Amino acid sequence: MNARTNPIVIIGTGLAGYNLAKEIRKLDAECPLLLLTCDDGRSYSKPMLSTGYTKNKDADGLAMAGVEQMRASLKADVRTGSRVNAIDRVAKTLQVDGESIAYESLVLALGADVFRPDLGGDGGERVLSINDLDDYARFRTAAADKKKIIIIGGGLIGCEFANDLSNGGYQVEVVEPVGRVLPSLLPERASEAVANGLAALGVIFHFGHSVKGVWKHGDGVEVELSNGERLAGDLVLSAIGLRPRVSLAQEAGLEVGRGVKTDRHLRTSDASIYALGDCADVDGKVLLYVLPLMAAARALAKTLTGTDTLVQYPAMPVQIKTPACPVVVSPVLPGTAGTWDIDADGNDVKAVFRAPDGAVLGFALTGARAANPAEKTELIQQLPPILG
Numbered sequence: 598m599n600a601r602t603n604p605i606v607i608i609g610t611g612l613a614g615y616n617l618a619k620e621i622r623k624l625d626a627e628c629p630l631l632l633l634t635c636d637d638g639r640s641y642s643k644p645m646l647s648t649g650y651t652k653n654k655d656a657d658g659l660a661m662a663g664v665e666q667m668r669a670s671l672k673a674d675v676r677t678g679s680r681v682n683a684i685d686r687v688a689k690t691l692q693v694d695g696e697s698i699a700y701e702s703l704v705l706a707l708g709a710d711v712f713r714p715d716l717g718g719d720g721g722e723r724v725l726s727i728n729d730l731d732d733y734a735r736f737r738t739a740a741a742d743k744k745k746i747i748i749i750g751g752g753l754i755g756c757e758f759a760n761d762l763s764n765g766g767y768q769v770e771v772v773e774p775v776g777r778v779l780p781s782l783l784p785e786r787a788s789e790a791v792a793n794g795l796a797a798l799g800v801i802f803h804f805g806h807s808v809k810g811v812w813k814h815g816d817g818v819e820v821e822l823s824n825g826e827r828l829a830g831d832l833v834l835s836a837i838g839l840r841p842r843v844s845l846a847q848e849a850g851l852e853v854g855r856g857v858k859t860d861r862h863l864r865t866s867d868a869s870i871y872a873l874g875d876c877a878d879v880d881g882k883v884l885l886y887v888l889p890l891m892a893a894a895r896a897l898a899k900t901l902t903g904t905d906t907l908v909q910y911p912a913m914p915v916q917i918k919t920p921a922c923p924v925v926v927s928p929v930l931p932g933t934a935g936t937w938d939i940d941a942d943g944n945d946v947k948a949v950f951r952a953p954d955g956a957v958l959g960f961a962l963t964g965a966r967a968a969n970p971a972e973k974t975e976l977i978q979q980l981p982p983i984l985g
């Protein structure tokens with residue numbers, strides 16, 4: 598389509614990088630395309646990492662395609678084990694281990710780093726987190742002959758792993774400093790339903806206290822809470838949140854907020870550089886989920902192949918993979934004016950957040966209510982778009 602000398606370069610082969618490449622290929626079969634990644638370039642669906650024990654799949658079992666297959670299907674050069682160290686915006690080149698690579702357009706699809714708690718004690722090496730296939734493989738190896746896992750964090754990822762590890766036969770304890778699970782996503786009554794569902798699987802919760810330190814204790818660990826209580830376990834899984842990877846952009850002088858700042862065209866403060874996925878702050882929205890990055894990939898592929906296109910984010914509820922008590926939630930930003938209307942029966946909760954004028958701004962469905970597609974569809978139709 599376009600006569601290009603230098604390629605479109607995408608840094609990252611997660612869902613954002615690979616989905617963008619796929620969308621570009623739907624529109625332009627020939628333009629030179631180079632993907633760089635510091636991992637091994639296998640294609641996988643990251644949300645499946647917290648279903649591996651339930652599905653009895655190891656890291657290789659969760660991978661969907663190897664890098665050779667991705668190169669062939671995308672008609673793209675994919676360079677693995679290639680960490681981009683710097684961007685020279687004037688020369689329009691990247692530095693990768695001493696090599697200089699030229700780009701015509703550059704896309705940052707760098708993902709997010711796990712937030713690492715600052716812990717006392719000598720047991721740090723027994724505190725793992727899972728944010729990619731390699732992490733998952735490491736965790737499975739470390740947990741292979743273990744029985745009891747202590748999870749730090751009762752948010753989305755902590756609850757999903759609590760359910761998955763319980764299904765895998767582990768005893769699970771969850772430490773969550775706020776007094777309930779999923780505190781930033783759900784109203785209290787819905788949190789209670791999810792905690793009840795997980796407790797019925799045997800999960801034990803320690804609410805209201807943070808983890809102060811982790812000590813080695815034989816082959817296992819001893820976890821000290823802020824109230825002085827000590828929990829014995831075999832391994833710790835830390836799930837206290839993610840931070841968009843911004844340092845590469847920041848060092849190149851790009852504007853950075855919570856993520857790499859872009860406009861509605863996914864364009865950063867440099868007109869030749871774009872960002873999407875977990876690393877991006879798109880018009881003030883940092884959404885670490887799959888549906889936003891897919892919408893961004895569709896729009897950006899059009900822009901990069903010659904049709905300037907604004908990204909649109911419709912309402913995009915998130916499904917939380919806690920089969921012990923399924924959840925669908927369209928979260929409400931903190932500080933939004935309004936109130937929750939709750940209709941609950943046991944663990945089946947319908948919670949609708951309404952503005953003072955009655956408009957629906959968010960919702961949470963749990964248990965059987967989350968499994969009712971008609972109810973979910975009706976609520977989604979009432980929600981305003983996230984970026985209209």
Ligand SMILES: Cc1cc2nc3c(=O)[nH]c(=O)nc-3n(C[C@H](O)[C@H](O)[C@H](O)COP(=O)(O)OP(=O)(O)OC[C@H]3O[C@@H](n4cnc5c(N)ncnc54)[C@H](O)[C@@H]3O)c2cc1C
Nearest residue numbers: 609610611612613635643644681707708874875885886887
């Ligand atoms: C356990 C878990 C469960 C989840 N479940 C859900 C869910 O149910 N629903 C949902 O919507 N979302 C879910 N998410 C979030 C979702 O998976 C992410 O939003 C999405 O996968 C992010 O994709 P990404 O491509 O932006 O980032 P990543 O997949 O992290 O990819 C980043 C890429 O950038 C590369 N990279 C980074 N820095 C450099 C560098 N300097 N040089 C070269 N390469 C670099 C990395 O190697 C990697 O290839 C879940 C996340 C986790 C961890």
